Amino acid sequence: MPPNPRFDLTGQSVIITGGGKGIGKVYAREFARAGARVVAADIDGDAARDVAAEIVSEGGTCLGVTTDVSDAASVEAMVAATLGAFGRIDVLINNASLMSTLPRRSFLEIPEEEWDRVMSVNLKGLFLCCRSVVPHMRDQGRGKIVNISSSRVWEGVPNRLHYTTSKAGVIGFTRAMAHEVGAMGITVNAVTPGYTLSESQVTSSTGNYLAAQAEGRAMGRPQHPEDLVGTVMFLSCPASDYMTGQTINVDGGKAMH
Ligand SMILES: NC(=O)c1ccc[n+]([C@@H]2O[C@H](COP(=O)([O-])OP(=O)(O)OC[C@H]3O[C@@H](n4cnc5c(N)ncnc54)[C@H](O)[C@@H]3O)[C@@H](O)[C@H]2O)c1
Incomplete structure (x- = not known):
């Protein structure tokens, strides 16, 4: 029996911003393992190229590109590099x-x-990436956009007020943009990860802070980058084609909104 096309990412051209490190690096590897052609776009170009080299060495397809998502010219260059390499853009994961x-x-x-x-970075970057990518998706007649927000929005986590505010903006952006591009065959959805043990979180948090992060979660354990992959992939597959403007919370059952 052939693969189920609703869940098939084979050959899909997928841009992952912030794909050089942390959770974005895991998305890059996992999409490549699912047969996608991946662009890891990161302000840390060396990290992006390292991820690409690792994926290619394992038989996958990935291009690492230096990109500052807050800079329009840099984003345009990344989109041009994607089209040059893969000829189309099927999925944009706004993760940086x-x-x-x-x-x-x-x-x-x-x-x-x-x-x-x-x-x-967190809001204008989304705007610039979508503004550069959507015309190509429109011409293709379909496309999938996944915006990474944060479960901080549901909990009102303090002490990075600009960050929490920007991630709330991601949800409003997602809803309004879904209306603007739905008739073009493009879906726009958001994911709110809970506190996740990405490399950077482990190094930037104290032991006590880390230990507290499993508390209150129905699953009773800390969250790892791999816990997010299934939801992000579902929103990137044809299986979610009639779902748009939505926000899915993936935090092991802490905030139940
Ligand atoms: N780790 C968590 O606990 C957690 C929780 C909720 C949401 N998130 C979100 O998930 C995503 C990934 O988180 P992470 O833990 O891997 O973060 P991270 O800080 O480890 O990685 C962010 C990546 O974005 C890149 N980046 C930063 N500025 C950029 C720019 N201007 N242009 C392009 N790339 C840029 C960085 O180089 C890095 O590779 C982020 O959107 C984050 O806000 C993370």
Whole structure:
């Protein structure tokens, strides 16, 4: 029996922003393992190229591209590189964000420039990536966009107020954009991960903070990047073609919204 096309990502051209490190790197590997042709687009170009080299060495297809999602020219160049390599764009995973490098502190202590930079990467970055990619998806007659938000929005987690605010913006962006592009055959959905043990979180959090993160979760264990892959892939597959403007929470059953 041939593979079920509703869940088939073979040959799909998938851009993963922030694909050089952390959870994005895991998405890149897992999409490649599912047969997709992946672009890992990261401001850390060396990391993106390392991920690509690793995937290619294992027989997968991946291009690593230096990209600053907050810079329109950089995003345009990344989209041009994707089209040059793979000829089309089927899926855009907007995963890049400023988070782990941000100090946890009262909002009274957040410098104005840091607030602006977070909005520039976490929100303008989404806008610029979608603005560059959607015309190609429109011409193809279909496309899938997955925006990574955070379960902080449901819990109101304090001490990175700019970050939490930007991730709430991702949900509004997702809903409104779904209306703008639905008739083009493009779906736009969001995922809210709970606190996840990505490389950067492990190195930027204290032992006590890490230990507290399994508390209150129905699953009773910490969250790993791999726990997010199934949901992100479902939203990237034809199986979710009649679902748009939605936000799926993946946090092991902590916030039940
Ligand atoms: N780890 C968690 O606990 C958690 C929880 C909820 C949501 N998230 C979200 O999941 C996503 C991945 O999280 P992570 O833990 O891997 O984060 P991370 O900080 O480890 O990785 C972010 C990636 O984005 C890249 N990046 C940063 N600025 C960029 C820019 N201007 N242009 C392009 N790339 C840029 C970084 O180089 C890095 O590779 C983020 O959107 C994050 O906000 C993470």
